[in-house]
Amino acid sequence: MSTIEPSADNLNEAISGNDLVVIDFRAERCEPCRKSGPVFEQVSGEHEGVVSAKADAEARRDLAQAFETRSVPTLVIVREQVAVFRRAGALKEHPSRVPLA
Numbered sequence: 001m002s003t004i005e006p007s008a009d010n011l012n013e014a015i016s017g018n019d020l021v022v023i024d025f026r027a028e029r030c031e032p033c034r035k036s037g038p039v040f041e042q043v044s045g046e047h048e049g050v051v052s053a054k055a056d057a058e059a060r061r062d063l064a065q066a067f068e069t070r071s072v073p074t075l076v077i078v079r080e081q082v083a084v085f086r087r088a089g090a091l092k093e094h095p096s097r098v099p100l101a
Helices: 008-017 031-044 061-066
Strands: 020-026 050-056 074-079 082-088
Touching: 008 020, 008 050, 008 061, 020 031, 020 061, 031 050
Parallel strands: 020 050
Antiparallel strands: 020 074, 074 082
């Protein structure tokens, strides 16, 4: 499934209409956000039935506050309309994805 740019309406729709939603809160000025962005983009389309959302925490302060985002980047996983996981910090590619040659 593709990555959405969330608004209050389409994020509520995604959360209520899907079992699993992954939200990546980031900011343009944030170097770790820029480094982890490609990792999020790469894995966001790999799992069928998972909705991925990329939110600019500065532009969408309402969403960042609603999900209690205190720093960027922060990854939030919502399962069955409940935030079940939150992790602040840059995403790193899993070692099994890194080519060895």
